[in-house]
Amino acid sequence: SYELTQPLSVSVALGQTARITCGGNNIGTKNVHWYQQKPGQAPVLVIFRDTNRPSGIPERFSASNSGNTATLTISRAQAGDEADYYCQVWDSSFTYVFGSGTKVTVL
Amino acid sequence: EVQVLESGGGLVQPGGSLRLSCAASGFTFKHYAMNWVRQAPGEGLEWVSTISGGGDRTFYPDSVKGRFTISRDNSRNTLYLQLSSLRVEDTAVYYCAKEGAGTYHFDYWGQGTLVTVSS
Numbered sequence: 001s002y003e004l005t006q007p008l009s010v011s012v013a014l015g016q017t018a019r020i021t022c023g024g025n026n027i028g029t030k031n032v033h034w035y036q037q038k039p040g041q042a043p044v045l046v047i048f049r050d051t052n053r054p055s056g057i058p059e060r061f062s063a064s065n066s067g068n069t070a071t072l073t074i075s076r077a078q079a080g081d082e083a084d085y086y087c088q089v090w091d092s093s094f095t096y097v098f099g100s101g102t103k104v105t106v107l
Numbered sequence: 108e109v110q111v112l113e114s115g116g117g118l119v120q121p122g123g124s125l126r127l128s129c130a131a132s133g134f135t136f137k138h139y140a141m142n143w144v145r146q147a148p149g150e151g152l153e154w155v156s157t158i159s160g161g162g163d164r165t166f167y168p169d170s171v172k173g174r175f176t177i178s179r180d181n182s183r184n185t186l187y188l189q190l191s192s193l194r195v196e197d198t199a200v201y202y203c204a205k206e207g208a209g210t211y212h213f214d215y216w217g218q219g220t221l222v223t224v225s226s
Contacts, residue, residue, distance in 0.1 A: 033212035035152070042202055042216040043144075043152065049210045086152055090211030094166045096142075096154035 002091040004099035011105045018074040020102045022087035025068060030089045032070040034063060037101075038083045046085075047072060074104070082106050109133040109215045111186075111203045116220030123193050127220055129186040129203030137161070137181040140206035142213060143188045145199035155201070156188065171197075193224045 005023040012018035022032060034047040046057050050065040060075045074081050087099040115127040129141070143155040156177040157166045165177050176189040186203055200219040207214035 031210040031212075033207075033210075035213075037152075042218050043213075044216070045207070045212065045214050048207055048212050048214070054214065088152075088212060094157075095168060096144075096157070096211065098152040098154065101151045 001093075001095065002089070002097050004087055004089065004097055006085075006087060006099040006102045008100075009103045009105065011107055012074070012077045013107050014079065015076055018077050018081070018104055018106075020072040020074075020085050020087075020104065022070040022072070022099050023068055024070075024089065027068055027070050027089065028066045030065075032063070032065045033088045034061075034072045035086045035088065036081075036083045037086065043086065077104075077106050079106050109205065111205060111215060111217040113201065113203045113217045113220040116201065116222045118223045118225065119193055120226050121193060121195060121224055123224070124189070124191045125193065125222060127188040127190065127201055127203075127222070129188075129217060131184045131186065131203075131205070134205070136179075136184040139208075141177075141179060141186045142204045142206060143175075143177060143186075144202045144204050144213065144216075145197075146202070146219075147196070147199040150199075153199075157206070158186070190222065193222075195224050198222060198224045 035043040036046045037043040047063040063072045084101045086101045110132045112130045142157045158177045174192045178187045202219045203217040204213035205215040
């Protein structure tokens with residue numbers, strides 16, 4: 001089965017840039033989606049189809065996908081960006097696969 | 108405004124059954140696949156099941172196949188998940204999630220309903 005690997009945690013200084021990676025075999029050939037989940041809340045879609053932001057998601061959130069790594073970038077990090085972030089792909093065996101999640105801390 | 112609202116969670120003994128519901132509004136329900144995703148306490152997200160817009164195709168991971176049944180009533184804009192032969196490890200918040208257009212992702216999520224399996 002397909003697996004996605006994320007770092008357990010990422011720390012970023014207020015106003016700086018955070019990068020969260022999502023590793024998978026040839027993940028660049030798949031569509032990658034990213035979700036933000038704040039404590040006690042439901043997940044929210046922040047990036048779909050590799051690089052697209054849903055309406056209402058700030059431009060500070062961007063992403064890329066190539067080779068074996070997809071990356072979510074949070075620019076000008078704010079305290080409100082503290083959350084768990086999950087990557088997700090759809091596997092050809094009709095399985096939705098999530099990464100294990102990355103906790104982002106804004107210092 | 109798209110909204111999905113889950114209900115039906117609760118405490119159930121191992122081996123027991125429960126039915127979850129998800130009421131949807133703000134979009135043409137029958138045009139979209141719908142999903143259930145769960146999250147065990149302190150853990151990550153796990154996909155549980157998917158049903159096509161017409162209800163004729165269903166999909167499950169091996170962890171729940173044969174025990175959980177997803178269904179929908181397009182006349183009521185409601186999604187269901189029948190949970191049977193429940194195990195302690197099925198304890199989780201269960202989220203209803205609308206399928207995004209085109210590329211197998213979840214664009215709107217409910218607030219979730221907690222299922223606790225314990226004796």
